[in-house]
Amino acid sequence: MNAQRTNGRRIKARSSKAPALAIGLAGFISFLTGCQPHDFPQYPANYREYVYVTNGQGGTLTILDAVNLRLDREIRVGQNPLAVAANPAKNEVYVLNAGAETGQGSVSVVNAENNSVVATIPVLRAPVSIAVNPNGNLAWVANSGSNAISVLDLASRREIARIGTGKEPVEVRLSPDGKTLVVANRGDGSVSIFDAPAGGLRAVFENCPGADDVVILPDSSKAFVACSAGHQVMSIAMARTATSGTQAGTQAGTTQPDRLVALMDVGHAPVQLALKPDGGEVFVSNSASNTISEIYTNTDDVAGAYLMGEDPIQGLVSGDNLVLYEANFQSQYVTIYSIPDGKRMNSVHVGDGPSAMAFSTAGNLLFVVDNRSSDVAVIRTRTEKAELFTLLPTGRGPNAIAVKSFSVK
Helix, strand or coil: CCCCEECCEECCCCCCCHHHHHHHHHHHHHHHHHHHHHHCCCCCCCEEEEEEEEECCCCEEEEEECCCCEEEEEEECCCCEEEEEECCCCCEEEEEECCCCCCCCEEEEEECCCCEEEEEEECCCCEEEEEECCCCCEEEEEECCCCEEEEEECCCCEEEEEEECCCCEEEEEECCCCCEEEEEECCCCEEEEEECCCCCEEEEECCCCCEEEEEECCCCCEEEEEECCCCEEEEEECCEEEEEEECCEEEEEEEECCEEEEEEECCCCEEEEEECCCCCEEEEEECCCCEEEEEECCCCEEEEEEECCCCEEEEEECCCCCEEEEEECCCCEEEEEECCCCEEEEEEECCCCEEEEEECCCCCEEEEEECCCCEEEEEECCCCCCEEEEEEECCCCEEEEEEEEEECC
16 A cells, blocks of 8 residues: 555655654554555455556556555566556466557567566567457457457467458457457458457458447357447347257257347447446447447447546446446546446546556556556545545556456465
């Protein structure tokens, strides 16, 4: 816990008079005692948790200690890092370096146990998105400048295959069941559906201008794609094998193909989708409308639009499915929205240009990347009213974030 700031303001030392000092110490101890059990979990000595933030303008990775809420270090990666992801099964983190405009991109492999770069994997031009399988042995990288996906063997640290996509793929998502890759191609407004194990193309859906963010339901039954150059979200039913019931059980039948279910009207410039952990609703960040739209995933109905702040570009739903946090890029605020009540609760003042966000593993903290002020705002979420706890420094132009936690042996 960082005791140097509270609610974003530094704690100032009191005068040197003994009574005042005693009162100050007693109050400080009371503060520590009061906040730790509820807001700051007590971790075992071998527990580690780090926040990784890519600094696009500096070619570096800022690493924050999420247990002690302090800067751990800043390390060099590749040129123009744009994305970062943690391996779910190994203590590794992957940084996508877009490189020069016409040059080759790369993936920096970071050992999370000592926070050092241990390998660099060459990929194609302008890698911008990565999906890692649950076993942690394979990854798929969308190379927006090459119209292709790089398939990586993470154990041997090399590219083992390439898959052609539409024009300018900007998002690649792996379904929870590991069977399907969904790729949003911004350049030609299309969505490519691939069989993940074999790499074969299953379907292409067009008429999604500025195809951008993708979310997939927990049961892998549907994918939703934001059409950021327009005002719609595409709903796609994923291919599945139909079964017929018998007294003895079920019998596999024909395979139902991937199909377009709906194009739903939302606000203008829907740039990001926030899925509730239970999969029941998707919240759409409508950047040009200053609103969010709410979509019921089982019926593809749009419930309505709700005003947020200026230029909402990323939402994140709490693990209990009750609260949506919305980063408003052209401001210094994160808006808090109550999902059950269907209304804004309050806003938290953070740094300048809040963009990417991530929860701590326990969910008691929200880390907000402030692009223009080059810092990370730390918001306490498990209080009566969400509030800023501290600001931690980053490098220049921070733009993406990932959290990794583990126990050392």
